[in-house]
Structures are given as structure tokens and as C-alpha cells.
Amino acid sequence: MSKAELVLSIxxxxxxxxxxxxIDALNLYVDKGELxxxxxxxxxxxxxxxxxxxxxxxxxxxxxRFRDQEMTKLNEHEIVRCxxxxxxxxxxxxxxxxxxxxxxxxYPSGRGVFGALAFxxxxxxxxxxxxxxxxxxxxxxxxxxxxxxxxxxxxxLEIGMLLMQDPExxxxxEPIAGMSVRERELTAELLERICRNRxxxxxxxxxEFVKRIAHKxxxxxxxxxLAEGPMERVQADPKxxxxxxxx
Numbered sequence: 603m604s605k606a607e608l609v610l611s612i613x614x615x616x617x618x619x620x621x622x623x624x625i626d627a628l629n630l631y632v633d634k635g636e637l638x639x640x641x642x643x644x645x646x647x648x649x650x651x652x653x654x655x656x657x658x659x660x661x662x663x664x665x666x667r668f669r670d671q672e673m674t675k676l677n678e679h680e681i682v683r684c685x686x687x688x689x690x691x692x693x694x695x696x697x698x699x700x701x702x703x704x705x706x707x708x709y710p711s712g713r714g715v716f717g718a719l720a721f722x723x724x725x726x727x728x729x730x731x732x733x734x735x736x737x738x739x740x741x742x743x744x745x746x747x748x749x750x751x752x753x754x755x756x757x758x759l760e761i762g763m764l765l766m767q768d769p770e771x772x773x774x775x776e777p778i779a780g781m782s783v784r785e786r787e788l789t790a791e792l793l794e795r796i797c798r799n800r801x802x803x804x805x806x807x808x809x810e811f812v813k814r815i816a817h818k819x820x821x822x823x824x825x826x827x828l829a830e831g832p833m834e835r836v837q838a839d840p841k842x843x844x845x846x847x848x849x
Contacts, residue, residue, distance in 0.1 A: 754785030
């Protein structure tokens, strides 16, 4: 594969906490426009890997290159500016603001509530809010207070808040946890839609959902990669069945 198609390349990435290697000499490569799902038992290091990519945790050794820039020395906000967006397990939205305002304050020049007080909502920002609200299926709810949305809609709103920054790589940690069956279907459609012009890394436990959305699946175990490839192949791998799917 030519370098130009790689969005993310991770090599020999290691992080130790009190001598325990949570991530152990890990190599991972994500292509442009790829939707990668990471699965594995609890404690495999999946969330720690996302923490390392977004700068929340600092690596003990190894490299993380996004496009062609080294990320391991950058702060979290610098990594966001480079084009990496991260959604955690629990939605962090401004419950008492409208859906519109939540999206508006997420626009790069209105970053954070205090930034929003100082900047004026231009036609360009309004158009972006409208576009993103359409993508996440909340165009009809722009005036609604965010706290009144369903659990699934709150998750979509938070994805929308990340999309306002137009990241090139979007990372989601268990995006369908607690969702209804219908919300899961809509979320699968949403992820397929927004992955058309960006790369995504999704951590998920629901195998049906993984099968539905993944271009490629990476199985982690004890801080290392146990298997990688299309879902069908990974599911049939005896090692994966042994440590994860068999339980």
C-alpha cells in the first residue's frame, strides 16, 4: 500500500503502568476512508489505545503517525487540531442548551461555551450546523433542549459535535451501548454515511453490529493484536474463539 493512503500508522507502541504493559509493542495501520472496529475482552487495552492516539495517555515507547505527523509528543488539543476526534463511552453534551447551540459551540472558532459567547453565528456556521444535523438525523430537533433527547439521540448529537470540527479520523468507544434495536440500526447507517469521507476506529462488543459496519476487524488481547482481517475470518480464528468469542 502506498503511504498516501495511510491515515494512521502505529508502530511498536508500548505503555506501561507500574511495570504492567497495557499496550505491548503494538502495530496498527488504518487506511483513508476505512471503518476499523476493535474488539477484544475487557482489559485487552482497547480504550487505552484510543487514549494514546488522542494524547490523553503518553506512550512509554513507539510511534503514532497521523498522515505524516508524529503525534506522541503533542498535547490533546493539538491532536484535535490535526484532525482527530474522539467520543467517549458516556455522552458529554450541554444538556441545558438546544441541539443547535451544542453543534454551534463545537464549531472550531466557537470551541467551548466561553468561546461561544465571544463569537457570532455566521451564515457559514448555520449552514454547517444544518448539514451536520441532517447527517446525524436531528434536523427536526434543532430547537429542542439536548437534555430531552433520547439516549440514542444524545449519542448522535455528540458524534455531530465532533463532525462540526470535520475530523479526518473519528474514534468512537462503544457508540451503541444502551441503545434500542432501532437506534442501533440508525447508528449503523449513520456511521456508514459519515465514513464516506473520513476514517473511523470503533470499539464495540456487539458482534452483530460489528459485522454490519466493519471494513476490517482488529482483535486485541493483553495489549497486543491477536488477529486482524474481515469479520468472517476473525470469527473463525481458533485463537479468537478461545480468548474472546467462546466466552
